[in-house]
Amino acid sequence: MRITSIEVKHAALPLNPPFKASWDPNPRTSFAATVVYVHTDEGITGIGSGDLMTGFAGHEHLFIGQDPFAVERHAQIIENIDFHYGRCWPLDLALWDLMGKATGQPVYKLLGAREDKILAYASTGELVSPEERAERALMLREQGFRAMKIRFHHENPRDDIRVVEAVRKAVGDTMDIMVDANQGWKMPWDVARTWDVKAAYQVARELEKLDVFWLEEPLPHDDFQGMEQLRAMTGIRIAGGEMNRRLHDFRELSARGALDVYQPDAALSGGITKGKKIADLVQGSGAWFSPHTWTNGVGLLANLHLAAAVSLCPYLEFPYDPPAWSLERRDFLMKQPVRVDADGYLRLSERPGLGFELDQEKLAHYTFSQEAAGQQA
Structure with missing residues (x-):
């Protein structure tokens, strides 16, 4: 061929x-x-x-x-x-x-087929009021999700923390909550200051009280030393790496013990081929591999196949924040959107290739x- x-x-x-x-x-x-x-x-x-x-x-x-x-x-x-x-x-x-x-x-079988399913966490994308986010969290729970991610980006992080407080109060201990601080990279126009280690620690300390599952991208993606320091200062899991584009970045991060969760997106950084290498590297040191998936349904499927084949992390990101970010929008090029079942799992089929x-x-x-x-x- x-x-x-x-x-x-x-x-x-x-x-x-x-x-x-x-x-x-x-x-x-x-x-x-x-x-x-x-x-x-x-x-x-x-x-x-x-x-x-x-x-x-x-x-x-x-x-x-x-x-x-x-x-x-x-x-x-x-x-x-x-x-x-x-x-x-x-x-x-x-x-x-x-x-x-x-x-x-199916691709996940070519890669190793550790599992044929993985729990999804609903990855939200909008800044909304604490009341609105809590209401949406309850809706996600009714749909079977056992975890969700809340994005930060208010000018004052205290306003972001209030959103987490409202969600935790609404769902109790029935859902895991992740937080994405969005400090890892910037849009082209953005010249605002990002958090330093002390600012990130202050936020992490408050999120620990709310039993947050992980804090994602609390520092710039190239601040390896800062992430190492932050991880040593707090008991909350630190996640990142979605936009790091070189294998040596992950080798250095892993050697430093800088992250608990590594998130390179196969559709954006390294493909499936490099992604498997990164997963083997970081998981060999006791960390988790749980790729970022915020592209479209095809990119989500590629990361799902990779994660199901090799990941030890219990969750995979599922971009979903209805009504603003629906399955129909995310997967508009596909005949059938990627869905989560009633138990909150993303399940892989026997269809060959990526299966879409x-x-x-x-x-x-x-x-x-x-x-x-x-x-x-």
């Missing part, structure tokens, strides 16, 4: 009403998704999605004529492209989808030009 061509399409779903992401004061009026197809001479096509594939144009020839199963070679080239031009990890996802289809196996089918009508309707894709980033 040989790769004959690689095709990249860009689509964007208009959002009305807009999605008011906690990390961006500019309401999102559209949701962009990139789809990459890897075609072969045997008529099998692998499909991936997640990041915008910026920087890939002009590099297709590096893969044409190659064996799609040579994923270590391909991952190295994608990493080279990442270094020079931009992230193209959805291509790695497409290669794994292709290998699964070619062998008739694109909605070709919607894809055709919402496709736009590659030049416009850069404006959607």
Whole structure:
């Protein structure tokens, strides 16, 4: 089997009403998704999605004529492209989808199949009042979720803590609560100060009292020493690493014991190929691997296959904050959205590859030009 061509399409779903992401004061009026197809001479096509594939144009020839199963070679080239031009990890996802289809196996079985299910935590995205967040938490519990994540981004962290207090009061001990401080990286326009170790510790101390399961990204993603210090200062689990893009970052973080939970997203940072290496590295030192999944349903599935195959963490992120962030919005390119069952689990099927089918009508309707894709980033 040989790769004959690689095709990249860009689509964007208009959002009305807009999605008011906690990390961006500019309401999102559209949701962009990139789809990459890897075609072969045997008529099998692998499909991936997640990041915008910026920087890939002009590099297709590096893969044409190659064996799609040579994923270590391909991952190295994608990493080279990442270094020079931009992230193209959805291509790695497409290669794994292709290998699964070619062998008739779901990807998680190719990776090790530790489990065929994993508990989901509902990952919320909006800043809302304490009362509204508590009401939404109860709704999530009724739908079967056993855990949820609350995002911080108020100017005063005390206002964020009040939201956690309201949710804990509403759900009692029936749900685990994670908190995302959103201090790990910045939007292009953001020049505000991020937390330092002392500020993060003050927040962590209050969250410990509320039995928060983990505190995510309380410091910049490259402040390895600060995360090491913070983890030693508090009893709460410290999570991060979703946007760290190099294996040596994780090697250094792990050597320092800087994190309890490592979260590289296969669709954004390293693909499935590098993600498994990171999982093996950090879990060998006693930490958890629980990838970030906030792209779309295809990216979520890729991380689900990876986590089910290798993760020791009891939970996987499930982006979901209705009505603002619904399954229909997140998974608009798919015929069937990824769902959680009544017991709160994400369950993997026996379908080969990543196990999804694109909605070709919607894809055709919402496709736009590659030049416009850069404006959607």
